[in-house]
Every structure is written in structure tokens, then in C-alpha cells.
Amino acid sequence: KQEVTQIPAALSVPEGENLVLNCSFTDSAIYNLQWFRQDPGKGLTSLLLIQSSQREQTSGRLNASLDKSSGRSTLYIAASQPGDSATYLCAVLYNFNKFYFGSGTKLNVKP
Amino acid sequence: DAGVTQSPTHLIKTRGQQVTLRCSPKSGHDTVSWYQQALGQGPQFIFQYYEEEERQRGNFPDRFSGHQFPNYSSELNVNALLLGDSALYLCASSLALSSGVSYNEQFFGPGTRLTVL
Numbered sequence: 001k002q003e004v005t006q007i008p009a010a011l012s013v014p015e016g017e018n019l020v021l022n023c024s025f026t027d028s029a030i031y032n033l034q035w036f037r038q039d040p041g042k043g044l045t046s047l048l049l050i051q052s053s054q055r056e057q058t059s060g061r062l063n064a065s066l067d068k069s070s071g072r073s074t075l076y077i078a079a080s081q082p083g084d085s086a087t088y089l090c091a092v093l094y095n096f097n098k099f100y101f102g103s104g105t106k107l108n109v110k111p
Numbered sequence: 112d113a114g115v116t117q118s119p120t121h122l123i124k125t126r127g128q129q130v131t132l133r134c135s136p137k138s139g140h141d142t143v144s145w146y147q148q149a150l151g152q153g154p155q156f157i158f159q160y161y162e163e164e165e166r167q168r169g170n171f172p173d174r175f176s177g178h179q180f181p182n183y184s185s186e187l188n189v190n191a192l193l194l195g196d197s198a199l200y201l202c203a204s205s206l207a208l209s210s211g212v213s214y215n216e217q218f219f220g221p222g223t224r225l226t227v228l
Contacts, residue, residue, distance in 0.1 A: 004153070006153075034216065034217060036219070041199075041224070042221060042222070043115075043117075043201055043219045043220050043221040043222045044154070044201065044203075044219040045219070046216055046217065046218060046219070049215075049216045089153055089154075091153075091154075091217075097142075097144075097159050097166060097167045098156060098167055098169070099144070099156050099217070100156070101146075101153030101154045101155070101156075102153050103151070103152055103153045104152075104153055
């Protein structure tokens with residue numbers, strides 16, 4: 001059974017700090033992994049997509065890495081800002097177009 | 112580009128009723144997936160439509176059904192509503208490869224908040 005786990009469930013950091021969010025998955029036969037941001041009561045905003053053949057992707061202050069063999073992905077946020085406060089979700093695509101989401105990490109960046 | 116749109120934004124129903132939610136995909140996308148997100152949890156995959164057919168289905172009962180139209184828009188229908196169906200329903204669109212498999216980035220709509228009383 002495919003499971004996706006995100007640790008920690010919640011994180012509070014002071015503004016300016018660099019931070020790492022973790023995502024682990026039980027089945028390494030993934031096609032891709034996508035990181036999303038969700039603001040309260042809103043839909044999901046795509047941040048980064050990593051194909052199974054890639055090791056990392058970068059966009060601005062965000063960097064996502066993928067290690068299929070260990071079943072892990074990390075989202076690195078540099079120089080965090082209060083506007084980064086949101087819930088961050090990772091989703092893993094397996095065969096036959098089935099996507100599995102983690103429960104998310106709720107990030108609070110304090111001014 | 113309007114992105115993925117969903118309607119209505121909010122909906123209140125009573126147990127036993129039926130509901131229809133609507134989704135228009137991002138321009139150029141042909142695949143629509145539906146998700147249910149309970150409070151404090153990650154989205155759960157309901158099903159996916161491609162070429163007007165249900166291609167994949169998650170672990171949801173037959174009370175959940177859907178449809179995709181020739182213009183790629185989609186509907187999610189839920190019959191015999193239960194209190195536990197209260198959730199945020201999200202629609203995502205993507206572009207499939209020629210084989211019908213979609214490895215591409217998913218884009219989500221703002222969701223429909225369904226409350227069942």
C-alpha cells in the first residue's frame with residue numbers, strides 16, 4: 001500500500017531562517033513528485049514538480065530534492081518570510097495515474 | 112488564462128440529498144482529477160477523467176460518480192449525502208501524453224466547500 005508521510009506536522013520559525021520540510025513514501029516506484037502550497041480554505045498552488053529521473057528542482061528561494069531509493073523528498077525554503085506561512089503538501093504519482101498526498105506540514109513564519 | 116475554475120464556491124446540503132460540483136480545466140488541459148480534502152488532512156484521490164471516460168478511481172463508494180464533457184470540463188456527483196461527505200472538493204487538471212498517461216504538472220482549482228447537515 002502506498003503511503004506518503006510528512007514530518008513535521010507543524011513548524012514555527014522566526015523570519016529569515018532557512019528550513020527543510022520532509023516527505024517520505026513507502027513505494028519507490030514513483031513517476032513524479034509534486035510540492036504544493038495551500039493557504040487556509042483555499043486550493044493548492046503548485047510549487048515544484050520533480051520527475052522520477054530528476055534529483056532536484058529549484059524555483060527562487062525553493063529547492064526540492066528527490067531520492068527515490070530511500071523514498072524521500074525534501075523541500076528547502078531559504079530566508080523564510082511571513083508570507084511563506086501556509087500548509088505545504090507533497091503528492092506522489094504512481095502508475096495508472098494514482099496520486100497520493102501527505103497530510104501536510106503547517107508552517108508559521110514569525111515576523 | 113483563467114486557470115482551473117470550480118463552482119459553486121460553497122454549498123450546504125442535508126443528509127440524503129444529492130449534489131453536483133463543476134470544474135473547468137486550465138486551457139489546453141485534457142485530464143481532470145477530483146479530490147476530497149477533509150479538515151486537517153491531505154487530499155484523497157476520488158477519480159480521474161480522460162477522453163470522457165473514468166480512467167482511475169480511488170477508494171470511494173459508487174455514490175461518487177462523475178462525467179467529463181467534450182470540452183474537457185467535468186462534474187462530480189455525490190448521491191445520498193452523509194455527514195462524513197463534508198469536505199473541500201478539489202479539481203485538478205493536467206495534460207496527458209499521447210499514451211493517455213499524465214506525468215505532467217497538476218494544477219488545482221480553488222475548491223468547493225461542501226457542508227452536509
